[in-house]
Amino acid sequence: MIKNKHYFVADTHLGVPNYEASLVREKKLVRFLLEAEKDAKVIYLLGDIFDFWHEYKYVVPKYYVRLLGTLASIVDRGTPVHFFTGNHDQWIRDYFQKEIGMIVHTKEYEITIDGKNFFLAHGDGFDLTDKKYLFMKRLFGSKIIRIMFASIHPRWAIAFGNAWSKSSRKSHSEYDLIDKGEEELQFKYCNEILKTKDIDYFILGHRHLNKEYILEKEKKLIILSDWINESGYALWCGEDLKLKSFE
Numbered sequence: 001m002i003k004n005k006h007y008f009v010a011d012t013h014l015g016v017p018n019y020e021a022s023l024v025r026e027k028k029l030v031r032f033l034l035e036a037e038k039d040a041k042v043i044y045l046l047g048d049i050f051d052f053w054h055e056y057k058y059v060v061p062k063y064y065v066r067l068l069g070t071l072a073s074i075v076d077r078g079t080p081v082h083f084f085t086g087n088h089d090q091w092i093r094d095y096f097q098k099e100i101g102m103i104v105h106t107k108e109y110e111i112t113i114d115g116k117n118f119f120l121a122h123g124d125g126f127d128l129t130d131k132k133y134l135f136m137k138r139l140f141g142s143k144i145i146r147i148m149f150a151s152i153h154p155r156w157a158i159a160f161g162n163a164w165s166k167s168s169r170k171s172h173s174e175y176d177l178i179d180k181g182e183e184e185l186q187f188k189y190c191n192e193i194l195k196t197k198d199i200d201y202f203i204l205g206h207r208h209l210n211k212e213y214i215l216e217k218e219k220k221l222i223i224l225s226d227w228i229n230e231s232g233y234a235l236w237c238g239e240d241l242k243l244k245s246f247e
């Protein structure tokens, strides 16, 4: 099979709502990745793959071994996998790069595929009026806070992180499901970018909307679904970008 397709998936939020349900979703994600691998040139994971991830210098959380093993094997067999950090799984070090072999992005990434310009990002932090969110994002990203958090024993740190992540997702889930049409911040943000950059396709996660937008100049924005409700993904097959669903 010719490997010329590009797959984009985000917000699988492994870890919620509980271990059993997450494991079912993880196995489904593994099936998806192995299917995709057959004709994928590249696979992109666009953030919040884990509902909470925090790794230490020598230690990682004792979950998700099926997914991590699958990703490592896919990379080993020659298909590149790009991993974008989301707001739920930003506390990485070098495990995904060194042990799994993925290409890691901590911010947006622009790439030309088959002559078209793509703008890829998890998609959080676009609301520049949300000062509280931006402050928290900076705080969580700061080196000193990371060092302090990493110095807490995992018994407490991971338990706290899991609980925090669950509550953060709960408080946002109502908001997440509302479709704001053209008032959608990501829609406005992408149109803003188009004023200065020549981008053909924007693909974002974070908002869990499972929706396609036509932007200014007939450019396209896809906001991926999460995998809690829909199992959506975007597929580029050389000419067209399609939003699809995995069964």
Ligand SMILES: [Mn+2]
Pocket (backbone or CB within 6 Å): 047, 048, 086, 087, 088, 122, 124, 205, 206, 207
């Ligand atoms: Mn997110």
